[in-house]
Amino acid sequence: MLQITGVSRRFGDVTALSEISLEIRQGEFFALLGPSGCGKTTLLRILAGFEAPDSGTVTLDGEDLLGQAAHRRPVNLMFQSYALFPHMTVAKNVAYGLEREKLPKAEIRERVEEVLEKVGLAAMAKRKPQQLSGGQRQRVALARAIVKRPRLLLLDEPLSALDKKVRAEMQLELKRLQNEVGITFVVVTHDQEEAMSLADRIAVFSAGKVEQVDAPVTLYERPRTPFVADFVGANNLFEGKACADGLSSDGLGVLPGLSDLEEGTSALLAVRPERLRLISLGHGPAEGESAAVAGEEAEAAEAEAGTEVEADTEVEADTEDTGSSESAVGGEVAEDVAETETSESAADGGDAEDAVAAEGAEDVEGAEDVTAAEKAEDVEGTADGGDAEDAVAAEGAEDAVAAEKAEDVEDAGDAAGAVDPVAGEGVLRGEVADVSFYGGISHISVLVAGRPVPVLVATQGATQVQAGSSVALTWAPEDGVLIPQ
Amino acid sequence: MRKPRLLYVPFWATYVFLYTPIVVLVVMSFNAGKSPYSFDGLSLKWYGKLAGNATVAEGLVNTLIVAAGSTALATMLGTLLAVGLARHTKSRLLDGLGVLPAVLPDLVLAIGLLVFYAMVKMTLGLHSVLLAHTVFGMAFVTAVVRTRLTHSDTSLEEASRDLGATPLTTFLRVTLPQLMPGIAAGAMLAFTLSIDEFVIAFFTAAPTTPTLPIVIYSMVRFGVTPEINALATLLLAVSFTVVIVAQRMTRLTESLS
CATH class of the missing domain: 2.40.50.140 (Nucleic acid-binding proteins)
Incomplete structure (x- = not known):
């Protein structure tokens, strides 16, 4: 729908944009994300018509956009400062763009009412912008932009001027409106949370270049450049x-x-x-305590563990062994213990003096000796420690790899004498x-x-x-x- | 904390210094007697006499024509110049030159204008004073409006264009309303400056069309009469009114923005 090809822009010695190429699809919520000064705002201003690129082309539905003056483009921009006209009422502000199209008065009134209804400000139509709260002003700005029914709506840091609570509210509101009106949204932001929660796809900018364009999840899970890996999330x-x-x-x-x-x-x-x-790895005071607490729950834990294992992984776990264990210890909460590796480990730890089953990595910290690890290797390691003094139980049955390796784990469990449970x-x-x-x-x-x-x-x-x-x-x-x- | 009383002494002394001559002038304009040195009781007779003075009346009419005309011209041109300087040039030299006539010595401007008028063979009269006052009035309007423009938000104009307004519509519907307080302040400044401007008017007026300050000057040459006190008091009243109105307006616009 919007095709940006090879757009470059320099200001003196500073390269704001260098060979930017992007394709934005119809009806998409697209974010340009990057630190301040990365060129994203320059690109937005080029799309709106307030800047001209030094080179490159921009087409909207196949038509050249750069040749058109700002006021002739089927593109609207919601300004970061909202840029509401202070000398006009809310209704006048919203009507301004329609009046420029020389539409009949009745239609203008109808459309203004309709859009104010949509953003929930019908009651504020006669107010001046300075009589509104930040969130309300933002809605007016949004209404003023979408009432023109642009093919493309640009939003410059739409939520940055709002306080945290209103921001969360407006975030949902923006998504809802975008769904409702079906306009393609391009939002510029330096706030990755904003971008991640709003956008269908995100282009990450750095120093005038596009680093990666992907859906939020992909961007987070599979960063492709060092910058993206560092910039998006911890x-x-x-x-x-x-x-x-x-x-x-x-x-x-x-x-x-x-x-x-x-x-x-x-x-x-x-x-x-x-x-x-x-x-x-530390030996803390929690050691004895956790063993004592968990002791009485051991049986219940074992029972549940056994069922879980069979149901989830079809691995014949050595629950019987566990049962014979003298001091097998369950985690703090029996239900949580009931996870594949846990039962394995508890089973292997049957011979151990202080075998301890932990309830999950999150809670493991409580029991100093007890270590939960969700991965297969750790389970192996744990199993190695089966005969060791500090047997370690793992958690995290959701990991399929762990389940597959269950047999290895058992085998490994027989190998006695490994002191270090987390070697590897x-x-x-x-x-x-x-x-x-x-x-x-x-x-x-x-x-x-x-x-x-x-x-x-x-x-x-x-x-x-x-x-x-x-x-x-x-x-x-x-x-x-x-x-x- | 206790305020040091001693500080009030220079404070009030300054005020006394500033306003004693004005108070004396106002009081003496109501003097029943003719002597400028002694107060012989209240009277409005000098105001009556002033009303019957044809020369003063003529001077006042001339001054009002010049002030109104030059203010109108200076406001229009000054506003356009300010917008041009703020939005369409990056030259700091042009920026400075735009407001330079405001700080130029009146004498320089007066001589320059006179030489220029002679060069283009323009006859002197009210029109020449009017044009001369437009020159310096414009500089003041430019200075005031220019300041307001630097503080105004360019995104409003961009928003207007973004919503489909042509540059002209944007100027008329968005830029101008934003600038109104500045324009009004500049216009008032130009008007009051023109009313009591002497040097430039003296150089560029024809002897047959003197403005009020020139009339007063020629009257004073034969000694200060209570009639002149009355005239000065009236001028003072006008100035005060303008200042108060201007203050009110700025306060109003500040509370709006």
Whole structure:
């Protein structure tokens, strides 16, 4: 629908846009996301007609757009400042664009009423903009732009002037309106939350170039450039060279990751904080307590674990073994324990003195000895520790890989004598530097030797890991994204 | 905190210094006697006499014609110049030159204009004073409107164009209403400056068409009469009114924006 081809714009020595090419589809909610000064606003102003590019073409439904003056384009812009005319009433503001089209008065009145109804401001028609709240002004600005029924609506930082609560409200409102009127929306924003929650697709801008164009989820899960990996959401980035198992990092060994990069290419490995599993290695006071608490729940846990395992994975888990275990310990909550790996581990840990089943990674922090890991490798590791003093149970049955490897786990469980439950490749060790809890998520930063910046870990719920405790970090290969550098 | 009383002394002293001559002038304009040195009781007789003075009346009419005409011209041209400077040039030199006549010594402007009129062989009269006053009045209007433009939001004009308005419609429907307070302030300034302008008028007026300040000047040459006090008091009243109206207007527009 909107085709931008090779658009460049320079201001003196500054390149605002360099060879931008984008295709925006009919009815799409498209976001241009980037830090301030990345050129996204310049592109918006070119589309609106307030700037002309030095080179390149822009066509709307096949028609050249750049040749038309701003006031002749079937494109409307909602300004960041809203730019409502202060000397006109709300109704006059909204009618302004229709009056310019020289429409009959009756039609103008009808359409103004209709659109004010749509944005919920019918009662405010006679007010002046300065008598409205920020959110109401924004609605007027939106109404004024959509009443013209443009083919393309541009929105410049539409929510940035609103306070947080109104912003969330308007976010929904914008989406609803876009659905209702079916106009193609192009929104410019530096706020990634805004872009992620509003847009169908996002173009990430950096220094006048488009880094990546993708749906929000893809952008987050599979960043293709170092900039995107760093800019969109929190991320842990490791430098090194691509190798068969992931990334051969400078000083941290081989870190697991999936890649189709040629071996030896210098690359970044990105792992999201919420994909990391934190394994506590410290011996804290929680140890004895958790064993005691969980002891009585062990039976229930085992029973449930057994059923879960059969239903979910069809793996014949050694629940009987678990039953014979003298001091098998369930997690804090029996239901949570009932996850595939947990039951495996509990089973393998049957011979162990202090085998402990944890209820889930989120709650694992409580039991210092107990470590939950959702990945297969960890399950193996856990199983290795079956005979060890500190047997470790894993959680996270949702991981199919873990289920497939269940048999290996059992086998591995027989191998006695492994003291280190988390030995293996791709695992980092470090010390917790800081823990903060907000938004229902614990944000833990871990200092790892050989890495100047802390590794960030996010876990659901309140963690009981404390600053200073030593931990191990691990993740599944598919959660490590390799990005060529 | 206690305010230091001593600070009020220079404060009030300044006010006394500023307003004593004006108070004396106003009081003496109501003097029943003729002496400028002693007050002999209240009377409005000088105002009556003033009303019957044909020369003063003629001067007043001339001044009003010049002031009204030059203000109208200066407001239009000054506004356009300000918009041009603010929106269509980036030259700081042009910007400065646009408002320069406002700070140029009157004498320089007066001589320059006189030489120019002689060069183009223009006869002197009210029209020459009117044009001369337009020149410096325009500089003031430009300065005031220009300031307002730098503070105004260009996105309003862009919004207007975005909504389909031609540049002319945008100027008339959006830019101009935004500038109105500035334009009004500039116009009032040009008007009051023109009313009591002496030097330029003296150079560029014909002897047959003196403006009020020239009339007063020629009257004063034969000594200050209470009649002149009365005239000055009337002028003062006009100035005060204009200042108060201007203040009200700015307050009004500030509360709106």
